[in-house]
Amino acid sequence: MMTETSVQVDFAGLRLKNPVMTASGTSGYSDELGDFMDVNALGGFVTKSISIRPRRGNPTPRVVETDAGMLNTIGLANVGLDRFVAEKIPTLEAMAEAGVAIFVNIAGTTIEDYVAVTERLARERAIAGFELNISCPNVKKGGISFGTDPVQVEEITSAVKEVTHGKVLIVKLTPTVTDIRVTAQAAVEGGADALSLVNTFTAMVIDIETRRPLLADRTGGLSGPAIKPIAVYLVNRVYNGVTKGTDVPILGMGGIRTASDAIEFMMAGASAVAVGTASFVDPACAAAVIEGIRVFCDRQHITDVTELIGSLE
Amino acid sequence: MPEAIKRRGDYEARVTHNRQLGKLCYRLGLEFSGDAARLFATFQPGQFVQLEVTSLALPPADKIPAHLQDQAWRHVMLRRPFSLCSVSATPTTTTIDIIYYLFGPATLRMITLEPGHRLRVLGPLGNSFAMPENKQTALLVAGGVGAPPIQHLATELAARDAVSQIVLFAGSKTIDDLAIERQDTPQGVSLPDLEAPNIAVHIATDDGSAGHHGFVTDCLVEWLQEHGEGPTADLVLYGCGPEPMLRVLAAIASRNKIDCQVSLERYMGCGMELCQSCVVEIRTPQQTETIYKLCCLAGPVFDAREVVFEEAH
Numbered sequence: 001m002m003t004e005t006s007v008q009v010d011f012a013g014l015r016l017k018n019p020v021m022t023a024s025g026t027s028g029y030s031d032e033l034g035d036f037m038d039v040n041a042l043g044g045f046v047t048k049s050i051s052i053r054p055r056r057g058n059p060t061p062r063v064v065e066t067d068a069g070m071l072n073t074i075g076l077a078n079v080g081l082d083r084f085v086a087e088k089i090p091t092l093e094a095m096a097e098a099g100v101a102i103f104v105n106i107a108g109t110t111i112e113d114y115v116a117v118t119e120r121l122a123r124e125r126a127i128a129g130f131e132l133n134i135s136c137p138n139v140k141k142g143g144i145s146f147g148t149d150p151v152q153v154e155e156i157t158s159a160v161k162e163v164t165h166g167k168v169l170i171v172k173l174t175p176t177v178t179d180i181r182v183t184a185q186a187a188v189e190g191g192a193d194a195l196s197l198v199n200t201f202t203a204m205v206i207d208i209e210t211r212r213p214l215l216a217d218r219t220g221g222l223s224g225p226a227i228k229p230i231a232v233y234l235v236n237r238v239y240n241g242v243t244k245g246t247d248v249p250i251l252g253m254g255g256i257r258t259a260s261d262a263i264e265f266m267m268a269g270a271s272a273v274a275v276g277t278a279s280f281v282d283p284a285c286a287a288a289v290i291e292g293i294r295v296f297c298d299r300q301h302i303t304d305v306t307e308l309i310g311s312l313e
Numbered sequence: 314m315p316e317a318i319k320r321r322g323d324y325e326a327r328v329t330h331n332r333q334l335g336k337l338c339y340r341l342g343l344e345f346s347g348d349a350a351r352l353f354a355t356f357q358p359g360q361f362v363q364l365e366v367t368s369l370a371l372p373p374a375d376k377i378p379a380h381l382q383d384q385a386w387r388h389v390m391l392r393r394p395f396s397l398c399s400v401s402a403t404p405t406t407t408t409i410d411i412i413y414y415l416f417g418p419a420t421l422r423m424i425t426l427e428p429g430h431r432l433r434v435l436g437p438l439g440n441s442f443a444m445p446e447n448k449q450t451a452l453l454v455a456g457g458v459g460a461p462p463i464q465h466l467a468t469e470l471a472a473r474d475a476v477s478q479i480v481l482f483a484g485s486k487t488i489d490d491l492a493i494e495r496q497d498t499p500q501g502v503s504l505p506d507l508e509a510p511n512i513a514v515h516i517a518t519d520d521g522s523a524g525h526h527g528f529v530t531d532c533l534v535e536w537l538q539e540h541g542e543g544p545t546a547d548l549v550l551y552g553c554g555p556e557p558m559l560r561v562l563a564a565i566a567s568r569n570k571i572d573c574q575v576s577l578e579r580y581m582g583c584g585m586e587l588c589q590s591c592v593v594e595i596r597t598p599q600q601t602e603t604i605y606k607l608c609c610l611a612g613p614v615f616d617a618r619e620v621v622f623e624e625a626h
Contacts, residue, residue, distance in 0.1 A: 063582045063590035067388045280583035
């Protein structure tokens with residue numbers, strides 16, 4: 001008798017219908033992907049970064065393609081908290097009712113900013129949790145400057161944790177550190193319910209004709225397939241060194257384009273995965289990854305996808 | 314009653330032709346059937362598509378032109394945006410035509426497309442040129458690879474009898490680069506796609522290889538001088554081309570009090586408002602500050618008065 005494969009996973013106390021989410025900043029605020037896929041099929045949705053006030057972001061060029069990847073320096077451009085609540089929450093409510101776990105990515109320049117945005121959104125029923133962005137490489141203040149210092153990582157995590165009203169707090173870490181286990185540990189100490197690994201890698205492309213950086217902001221964050229093997233390694237490093245045996249799951253991301261990419265992340269220790277840059281190229285990519293995971297499990301006679309998590313030998 | 318047509322989608326197209334118009338210039342035909350045919354038949358002048366190019370192979374080494382020998386080996390990941398020069402529909406199929414320059418690693422791969430090949434096409438994207446209301450004469454200015462949407466607009470204006478006279482100024486570095494299909498005759502260059510009783514064409518080339526020797530905007534200024542004291546409220550100006558040309562166009566429009574729409578180009582990660590990279594700086598009505606609007610969503614066509622044009626690098 002055939003048994004139906006279960007692709008449900010537990011994620012920090014939430015039951016996700018499958019382990020696939022969108023990565024912040026690559027799939028809009030709510031249902032922008034809706035023209036191309038059924039957004040209600042997602043395990044989770046992580047919004048674009050929201051800051052307390054609207055941000056216009058950096059000048060152009062803001063993106064440049066590289067081999068098997070791209071650099072971006074958007075600078076956390078967003079509509080701000082008030083417009084997000086007024087315009088986007090209703091759509092997110094419909095997605096939440098369809099069983100999609102909604103996470104709002106929170107950005108700020110001071111701890112007070114992060115706390116204020118979280119506190120305001122913690123009242124929203126549609127929202128399952130938050131992803132604390134302390135790893136954006138493209139803003140002068142806040143972002144990565146918090147995320148590279150373990151003392152500040154712990155401080156900001158515990159400050160935000162106090163106002164989440166029991167909703168899930170994910171801390172998104174930068175890979176641009178010497179030992180990511182140190183900042184991961186600090187986030188866990190601060191009360192993180194989950195970790196997002198990894199944000200983009202700070203990088204540069206030079207226009208050799210003008211001898212200037214191609215991006216207006218000089219540097220940007222590298223994403224796409226180019227970073228996938230490094231991201232898989234870093235997930236495995238944190239899994240083995242920090243989260244294994246604890247109840248803190250990892251949301252793995254970095255260059256996921258196919259189901260096999262996603263499965264690698266899960267084997268390395270991720271409980272769930274996020275599709276990011278690939279959505280720019282194939283806006284139905286996340287749906288294809290969900291289906292591909294199911295096909296893999298069937299082929300391998302795996303009845304429960306959670307068997308894959310941390311199964312690396 | 315047929316179901317409502319989707320706003321946009323990602324569809325497979327069949328290549329109908331891919332022929333060389335000049336040393337660097339190609340014309341690609343893409344045919345859609347089914348729902349996609351119905352959707353793409355609604356395409357308006359100025360809207361664009363994103364072509365999937367990652368799956369295309371490099372041409373054989375001897376087909377790689379000297380100026381791309383170095384760049385050819387770069388991988389391509391992101392889709393590439395193209396506007397259309399024409400749309401034609403039968404009861405069951407719609408064919409769109411794109412004119413592209415052999416410009417970098419993606420367009421180099423596109424020259425390998427042959428009739429019958431399949432390609433994924435995302436569209437229709439962006440806004441379109443607004444049709445003139447109560448205007449006598451439409452002045453259209455095309456520069457370089459900006460010509461296709463201007464051709465599309467000219468034929469649409471002529472077909473709709475939207476104005477009594479269409480004057481199209483087309484410029485390129487050299488006549489071989491003209492991104493409009495042409496016939497070289499003993500009497501000079503003719504543009505068969507633009508042969509209509511109410512379309513007059515003026516050509517300009519930087520090197521004097523055909524038409525006016527100099528910038529295309531010189532021809533426009535000359536035309537306006539010849540037009541003399543006539544009321545400029547009867548005129549409307551449309552442009553697509555390099556940003557320095559559009560800046561000159563905007564200045565001419567402002568000086569002569571002519572309504573002017575320009576189609577802009579920005580580095581685009583996705584073309585569907587996900588990546589937030591393609592911002593255009595826009596003056597607010599109060600002119601006290603500027604805001605950013607996405608070229609892929611609010612554009613690519615903007616009122617020339619609103620645009621803060623980018624400085625040449």
